[in-house]
Amino acid sequence: MSDSTLSSVRATEDQMLPGGWELIVGLEVHVELATRTKLFSGSPNRFGDEPNTNIDPVTLALPGALPVLNRQAVELAMRIGVALNCRIQPCIFHRKNYFYPDMPKAYQISQYDIPLNADGHLDLPSGVRIGVERAHLEEDTGKSTHVGGATGRIHGSDYSLIDFNRAGVSLVEIVSRPDIRTSEQAREYAAELRAIVAAIGASDAKMEEGSMRVDANVSVHKPGTPFGTRCEIKNVNSIRALGRAIDYEARRQIDVIESGGTIRQETRHWDDAEGRTHTLRVKEDADDYRYFPEPDLVPLDPGNDWIEAVRASLPPLPAARRAMLQELTGYDPQSEAVIVAVERGQHGYVKSIADAGGDPVRALIYVTQAFADAGENPTVPPADIAALTLLERDGKLSATQAKTILADIVANGGGDAAAIAAAKGFEAMDNSAVEAMVDEAIAADPDAWAKYCAGEEKAAGAIVGRVMKASKGKADGKVVSAIMQSRRG
Amino acid sequence: MANADNPRTEAPISEADVAKVARLARLDIDDAHVHQFTEQLAKVLAHFRDIDALDLSAVAPMTQPYPLVNVMREDVELPTLDTDEVLAAAPEAEERRFRVPPIIGLDD
Amino acid sequence: MATVPTTASAIAEAVASGRVTAREVLEQHLAAIDAREGEIHAFNLVTAEIARARADGIDADVRAGRPVGPLAGVPVAVKDNLCTRGVETTCSSQILRGWKPPYDATVITRLHGAGAVIVGKTNLDEFAMGSSTENSAFGATRNPLDTSRVPGGSSGGSAAAVAAGFSPVSLGSDTGGSIRQPAAMCGIVGVKPTYGTVSRFGLVAYASSLDQIGPFAVTVDDAALLTEVISGRDANDSTSIPAPPMSLRASVGAGVAGMRIGRVTDLPGGAEPEVEAALEAAFASLRAAGAEIVDVRLPSLSYALTAYYLIAPAEASSNLARFDGVRDGLRVGAADTNAMYGATRAAGFGDEVQRRIMLGTYALSAGYYDAYYGKALKVRRLIADDFARAYSEVDAILTPTSPVVAFRFGEKADDPMSMYLCDIYTIPTNLAGHPAMSVPFGTGAHGMPVGIQVLAPALGEQAMFRVGGALEASAGGAA
């Protein structure tokens, strides 16, 4: 949309592409809202149902059917608007007219010049601020399956089959400004956006199920000159693929320009297996959507009271959640454990374990290791986990023993860590017993020991393994390592 | 979109315009019809020049005849149509889906 | 057989009280249909068996003492662009031939709830695009008063059905005059209610921001009764005004004493002299009945035709895009989807529909939106503003319904512009969203009836029915 404007965002020296090229990327992200029913009708919004079961006169565009706006879809779209620091404004719906078999009315009800959410921004964890031009409400299309031909792809197929279950499902299309300068930033933006919409309950945002879809507008130019012609990359099905697609496309465009060619404005398809993009459709004047105000719907004016109520009901966003865990544990906000806990919404649970007197670092580690399927609010009493973290921290249990007890507690929905330890006969070994076992292990595998002493850290594994086996897991791995360090000198 | 001062030529619409619009509207019309429609639409569009003289710069477009706002429904499931009944009315169906000829010249 | 009354209200009373049965009422009307339908062609489909079953059900209710509605046993013909569950709904188009909706339009549900007996689906100009009912894929409807003439349109079948005595009342739809103009040409009463008072759910859309469903009747009182039954908020239509059904019948006989009635001094000319004379007679009769006639100006009215014939086709081009051969209706096979669309739509739509789709597509297309569609929306505002100024001084406005009486078949068919000019007096109220009705008043050229149009501000139906009632009361003497 803004490809002719000069963005104020400049690539840093190390972000520049070879040959002095600057990458310009804007992302269009569609997320399906977590509503029970569709945007304009009462058919269920459910992924994976039998084809053409979630259909009604509005979904199928039967003659005489009329759309009625889903209040919850508006509410969730407003949550996205607030989370992305947008201005939430009175707006209307437009019809975007085009013929396609999966679009039953031959127009999509969308928003055009006056979207619900406008002029926001998203701060990347790396610190860069990316502008959000708009986040508007619109309806999804049905799904086409292409039958016959060599590849099952659209080109060369014999015919297509249409399922309208997804037609009319609520979407929010989030359009970034062309402020993204590296494929890494694009990945960061998509990941952070996904984390945000999931955190606020607006969408499950699963790229693999298509409930979050990312299109990238990619161009290259020399700084100080107008933006280059952009290509829109579609069919990017994972965040990793997004980075690869942008890198490929930037290189392709630079190659074309440097060999004297020009870039056509077109839509290109990312082929993840081939690792390349190819032309899907050249933009031409046939692309005339004839937008006009949707006469079957009336204007939407959220008003201050509703906006403020939405703002007040919003939970802490991922950035705030990560900052909280950083403060609690000292871990970097971009560390794997912090990201995983926040993504699962279990940051609060980690905090409640710490609040129950537990060791915060171990609380974080335990939660990321043992609560993958427990949801945002695990049912295991935080105090039970807190007690376990203390036993390990104080050397009363080895890490291996603690892990065993943790599994036990999770499986039983709770439990007294000390009692379980006693029942299992777990007791911390005193250090002299461990020292003896280390010496025995060294004697049993002098080759490994020699390599270890020569600086080959990996060789330590064999020694540690022998000690663990001999101690039946009771030895504390950290104590074993410390003894080996001191023996090596 | 066009600028507001789009100049109107003597012939308000050409046969090429009509053929292009017919493509946009997915109407396969033959040359005789293109010719006939062009003459008729030109006459109608010529009549419409009466509004060219109006100064409408300060007038807000009226998109809704009655001023309603915020008409919404609750997010509650309503009955759906019967798949078999709907597919029985379809020109072609297969595997509980609507069947169409291959999609060419359109995107995914 | 007991004597069957002629008005809907009297039929409903007689049926409810058991003086006649709904079945007797129905059979008498089916006999009338049998006698003349071959000549008139008011219907695309007569649903005699469904109607008989429904009439018998109402009679059973009466015998059992169960409450019956205000239209108990009243035969009603409905325009074939209203969805009727399980009953073919074609819009008089090849593209929808054979389509049976899986649901009822809200007005159909309301009719059933009121005890009405739907006797069939009436003919129309294809997708309601026309002013003569000549543009039907299934043949034209003839004017019962002179079968060499058109009944008007697009709801010509519904108007002819009432004028021929096939049903005492009927439903049509009015986008630019499609109820009022055929009512005038067939010598009956036709009402277009305020936009948003009658649900459009189940009305196959022509132009969404202009379409409104309304009744035809022989009497103003019956038109009021039908409007009461079909009006009221519907959650399935976002543009439905949140108000209860209207109360109108009491207004019909309330008289016009003290009312201020507007005479438009700058009304676009071109009406036949007999039509002008009838309008003068109507003003005189209202003045005699105690109303004050006040001059008003509506300077933007002369642009209404242009605004309408840009807005309506633009919306239509989008509304009719769904007829693509994918899910239902006609499909003409082709090698790929785009070719299938083009072939299906060219074969399925008649010339006038194609013409309006192209006009509307053009008006919305890149490069032309601001010059055509965008401008038309602004003119629409000017017209609404003109009316608002006028209604600060008057309670209602009187104009002719149509500049001409019913014309002969083929007279205007080859010249779209001359056909469009038939709507010059009716379309301004559609643009403004206001109510309007046509009441027969006097006789024009060739002995054909003239209709006088009563306009009122949004939700001003009570004032409108007062004036309509007064015109009807004096029309007997005038005619």
Ligand SMILES: [Mg+2]
């Ligand atoms: Mg887009």
Ligand SMILES: [Zn+2]
């Ligand atoms: Zn979109």
